[in-house]
Amino acid sequence: MTWLELPPGTGFGLANLPFGIFSVPASPSPVPGTAAGGTSPPPRSAGAPRAGAAIGDRVLDVAAVADDLRLPLRELFGGPVLNRFLAAGPAAWQEARERLTEWLTSPAHRAVVERHLVPAAAVRLHLPFAVADYVDFYASRNHAENVGAMFRPGQPPLPRNWLHMPLGYHGRAGSVVVSGTPVTRPSGQRWEPGAAGPSFGPSVRLDFEAEVGFVAGVPSRHGEPVPVAGFARHVFGACLVNDWSARDIQAFETVPLGPFLGKAFATSVSPWIVPLDALRVARTAPPRRDLVPPPYLRDGAEPWGLDLSLEVRINGGLVSRPPFASMYWTPAQLLAHLTCGGAPVRTGDLFASGTVSGPGRDQLGCLLELTRNGAEPIVLADGSRRAFLEDGDEVVISATAPGPGGEVISLGAVRGRVAG
């Protein structure tokens, strides 16, 4: 039990303890007399982005507490990104969780810790890590079949390689932004049905994709595959991803080199990275596989399916509840595949699941599927219809997981509004 009062039903209890990067914006109008010449110094590194942990409706300034307590841990939390901590590996991650738990439960440190708790409502959240390589997979069978049925009618809905291995492609790491960043509608070339040729202009089929991302901490050696069983030795935790997609730009460019500018304009991630350790209770068996995969892709003794319940809202209204437990390929298989040819993992690598779609009509993870490529618009809470996203629309993807003792683990949310 923590001495801190937690809001009822918070998904940010002691069993979660996700990490992120926050800053406390400078007060808009400083009190006269407290500036350079004043007597009270500004709070330590006020305004500078720094490491935090979410607890209830507060953010704990982890580096400041470790500093005050003169713990070696503070070395790992310096700087404006989590990369040093991510690189430190499972023993350090575990140590940090234990220290945070101790701080928040033992009365001994309460005075120090309380000084460094900031209301979550008062902070600005930043991109939590410097993204090294970003890979997007295609691991939902429902999603792949729905897309195949739409774009390759009359053919088998799954590509012939799909059941043999997780398909993926590299995305643009430099376009990854933190939740809350406005997303500018991209321009590009698209060939509208019935048009005599392609034209250049703003996308008219802008979509979201609800995904779960995994953040690597410990690098691997170039040339050495990471086995399925090595997943938790390299991956720190999970976040939510909105892989914004311009379907019209994507459709025209995608053969033969795959998705490129239809995806490269923006990818949003949630600000809190939930440690794998907080998702232990959420681990679950993946669905039955049709084919026995090659040895490097076989599930270990404890498979890495995850029972995460996603929700997608547009302008506040619920439009879908994608179940991550339905994913055909687990995140451990994704990493094993990514590295099976020797590609190295670096600290800050982000790999995402691809659109999470369940079997139900209300479990689809993008508008392409929800509206059948725009043919059957959905009706939003305000009664307006959407085939694809309009300027000003806000998409919020959130998720929870079961935690120990009935506690809920929140992955927070990734939100983004479309700017015209």
Place this chain on the structure above:
Amino acid sequence: MTWLELPPGTGFGLANLPFGIFSVPASPSPVPGTAAGGTSPPPRSAGAPRAGAAIGDRVLDVAAVADDLRLPLRELFGGPVLNRFLAAGPAAWQEARERLTEWLTSPAHRAVVERHLVPAAAVRLHLPFAVADYVDFYASRNHAENVGAMFRPGQPPLPRNWLHMPLGYHGRAGSVVVSGTPVTRPSGQRWEPGAAGPSFGPSVRLDFEAEVGFVAGVPSRHGEPVPVAGFARHVFGACLVNDWSARDIQAFETVPLGPFLGKAFATSVSPWIVPLDALRVARTAPPRRDLVPPPYLRDGAEPWGLDLSLEVRINGGLVSRPPFASMYWTPAQLLAHLTCGGAPVRTGDLFASGTVSGPGRDQLGCLLELTRNGAEPIVLADGSRRAFLEDGDEVVISATAPGPGGEVISLGAVRGRVAG
């Protein structure tokens, strides 16, 4: 004229001055008495990777000279990668070229400069910059048509989008290695012709791709396209790229998401980044285009075609002479396309041309084309035949460009040996 004696016909004269990162390996057997307790201190930062410029058969320790002369320039050349210098932009790049030229021509600084010239044969060269995002294009029409004719017989050789825009995809930045790094043959899933299904194992169709890469220095703002005319404001220079390709792994995975693990195991780059300024004389008009592209892709008043002559050698024997001047899309068009939807450019972004293939049978930039997908093996200098690369094979791609007054500008070489 420089006071330094240059080897006849060097491609690293005063008109070139490419930048890289080098170190001087510690002597294998230190002379007794000169270690910690000795009187002569080791040379400044001996062994540490640092910025250098190639001149003749020497490497100039740029930071050390700038340090001795107390020039502000030294700030830009600190650290083990060129990124700070790359980010500084065209005025700083020009300033650095002028200082280097002054150092190497004026007798005034000769004593200082001579102290910091190291024989090129004595240095180790490192990856010259931290790679942010890596994009590979497909800008050679000959290459695209040859590949199309092989894999889509009976259909038009070019995909329907090819003449409208430069096609590309994101590669794995973490797999980019410097010339000389051994390349491990990747394993992966491939479906051999006639086999009942896919199998996992080492690639049996390992190939090179001779390409030219461009290195961005000055970032762009997310959401703001870089026009064709903005190329030289963002891009520092060019290098050579070998985009190693496992054709069998690539073939099985590539539909529908494009190249992934067939490329992600390794990409080699040459160690010297040749400034765009050194390629002024090499600028040339690109080939006639069949279609008028949309305004964002139109050549400026001075188009960015480049007359670079590539050579590919396997185990020392010349196998091809791909002419970069034949490329359909120029590097300025590649960058304009990459950013037309608002994707940001970061310092250290690398974008490569794609395989450079000319119209001639002796101008093809990969074995896939040279051997018609393995059907017509080539004969190497030692009489052995190659359909694809064998373990132990060394591939060297080099290039030169015309410089001022008949001087040759060398892009150096990217070399790599296949490790089994």
